[in-house]
Amino acid sequence: MTAGMSEPSGSRPEVRVAGGAVRGLREAGVSVFRGIPFAEPPVGGLRFAAPRPVRGWDGVRTAASFGPPPPQGGHFGMDVLAREVVGDDWLTVNVWSPEPGPGAGLPVMVWIQGGAYTIGMSGLPEYDGGRLAREGGVVVVTFNYRVGLEGFGQIEGAPANRGLLDQVAALEWVRDNIRAFGGDPDRVTVFGQSAGGGSVAALLAMPRATGLFCRAVAQSVQGTFFSPELAADITTACAAELGLRPTVEEMSTVDPARLSAAGDAVGAKMEQWADRWGPVAHRSITFSPVVEGDVLPVTPWQALADGAGRGIELLVGHTRDEQRLLTALDGLLGQVTPEQAETALRVFGPGGSALDGDDGGDGARRYRDAFPAAGPDELHELVQSDWVFRMPSLHLAQAQSEAGGRAHVYELTWSAPGMGGVLGACHGLDVPLVFGNLDRGQPAALIGEGPPPEAAELSARMRAAWTGFATNGDPGWPAYEAERRLVRLFDTRPSVTTYPEEASRRIWQDHTFPVLRLL
Template structure:
């Protein structure tokens, strides 16, 4: 979901049964829970809104996901399930009002050949949204083109976000959003063969918080064996300690005059609870002396390194050999921060004081601010502000995943998207989220498509085709088409008008961050 979205601009893509497709001609599959009837769309069979877990409400609220019950007869699978409760950022809470319901935990499947035994590669998408918003029913996540052109079975799904999914609540398991993701992957393992997919060739891919989730899944014992390959796009590098997560949850509950317990919070209707997180987010910067970088950047929720569900940070886990049998594709955009700077009205307006504050909070080490200025001597406040934000939250966490895999003797492929988005006057550069329409091929739908511009150019279509081919080739064979990354040559794929394989372009930033361990984020003491 792009921060370009504004309240009132959101529309869930709901596809009613096509009257031109009699029920007898529509695709049907037999899943483990019962028979599903979908639709044919542009040469692909599509099944939407399939429950993979029971609705997490009532007695099941704030609990680990439970497998969905079976049904008799034929279940219509033509509309997306309702979104989980959403934060109010960018008007996302409007989705809960427009598509009410509590059956949040659903999957959607696009298949070019929905017959058992087809043995197609499977790609499972985890959307981003800062761990506080996001739903699979947005038009930018339509999997039809990627499935049809790439010959893959494409799966998207919902998971709980915000306090429902990631709040540290007394009496509830932590990381419920991650547990939802594991449950969705278990559903894929148990059902995808019926849709033409090969459960032994599953690739999980995600962007932003979805990329951070992919990284977390690599570190989780519960996810072991559920996917063969993983793609982390602009992985969000925030992972909380239990003390920080508990402190933030207590402050969030206090916005409603409650304690952060299952007993207290269960009395608040699910779609009303995100407002407490929104209220907290509006004042988080005032608590930076206690919560540090997440407060400065307004990040109230992230996966919690609890020692059980998530035993370590992804970098620690990968360096220790976790996920050693999983092929990795990792990368980021060049100008990650640019979009956020623009939507907050700061593009071209960053003061020297604001740049100094960003360097003080985010740059690595006690002399990080000085080292940034020395590494980029010609950079003004705007560039320094964007560089350190991009590096701390997305670019260096993503690169360090590849570095950690190399430290353990493993293999990964790295890319950087440097193509400048032409839409909206070209001010956004190669910004955060630009990769989403390019990878899905949805260049003219959904909010991120605004970055591409009206009437996608041949240049945009060609770049999208290259990226789709790389992702689907990686899913099928483990090879996206360029050499593996190593700590000698550091070769990466540069995606631009003229793509090239070259040494990692952000060498100055890499050197600044090379010794930073990206530790668990804790309460400042």
């Protein structure tokens, strides 16, 4: 899983962190340190506990390989991939620095990967931070956090949102140690995509994260946040797959891989729970952050509306065709029936819809009126893109702006040429473009063989915007305002224009993205 070639051992950099000394590698002009623990392994007596500070080690610890990932769901074969790296040191960080040493004072970018809060590991090749660090003059940090039942199950006797607490612990490690790698702890930007974007949004609302970062980039924000009752009900169903009660006492006796498999089993048959779990059952969303009043007091939109983000500079956006890849993975691309489209409109459309405890008639009518020429495939795609990613992202910017904070908005509209060119500007396309890793990892398949020159040019523009924002708070276009609604479109010919998804914006303008509850 390690990307790049290391230089001779004599050039291996060493730094000292809170736990002890670590020795990394030099790769293509960048110092790289992998697999540094930021918390104790959350196993044994620490299973399902909040992360604990890591104990020190003697001598110099080799930091050449990624640490073992947390237990994974089975999507995209991630469970198999996770088992290739043996160990329980799940909570580790990785650092890429163009200039290690306490005097460099470089901006820091801390990446939070996505994966529907069910999968995700920092060691994937698409998250290699070398190019971003080398060409952007920033220190890049990636890390693992617990996912699935380990990180987000609502378990009796355990703190909620353990995955989010892991993220806070990683950011605390950055605050306390990043100066040794050439980073400035007062210039930290968190950035993440999908569930990682949802995590960035959650961190904006978390008192425990206050002061740990000054800028935030939220890409394709996953807008699902659970009530404790909904999360507990889903966790109870997962535990029942193994004949267990959802308690620390019983669940801590089960191998983590079996718990992940139980989560997968419930996710595969969630539609049978639609009358109880609502929209998340239709999308098989098993885990999400829980708004329980302590770790996460309110939703991100409410927190920003209340002014929680006034001191944070925000960059937020989405892709144009978020849902299309997910529809393709479901085998429905070009195959959506009128009945399936009608169900999606009724379940996910806002305003007098299933989201509001209604029969969904008004939500469906709004979409049909706004898009009169749209067929079943387009309507199915539009309402789901809007519900889970596009409108949560836009509303985050709107809440920030209306409360007196600053937000910059973008939309990726470049159509990916890979996989026959049918996926458009789909979910996940931004990841290889932002990191500049156009020929490695699963998202690179969206770019296609080559990659084409326009992809390299677009990637360079996006990397410059992201690193520029991390450096000085300016990505290169005006802040979003309610009157003009200016956004940057990333395409072969970039432009700044009024937010282009106006019809969707109007449909959702009065929606508040409340906590998702049991029906």
